[in-house]
Amino acid sequence: MTLSMAILMLVGMWLSVAAAMLWGVLRIVRRHSHPHHLPTPPLAKPQQTRRARRHAGAH
Structure with missing residues (x-):
């Protein structure tokens, strides 16, 4: 394996891990966020x- 192939594989693995982490964070945020475009029901x-x-004067 050449040095350039090893560097390309490291960068590719780093990108795949970063994309997986970003996907997971966005999934959690979307699940736990409250929709702001919908009106909230009145309390x-x-x-x-x-x-x-x-009465006046009564104590």
């Missing part, structure tokens, strides 16, 4: 509790 408003009415 339910908490119901207010009724308070006893206090």
Whole structure:
């Protein structure tokens, strides 16, 4: 095996490993990302509790 063939094989293996890692990272990011183009459903408003009415001058 010549030196140029060994260097080409190293570069080719490096590119294949880099492509596999990039594919894996992009797959994980796509799975765990939330779609930003879809509107989020409105949150339910908490119901207010009724308070006893206090009249003026009552302590």
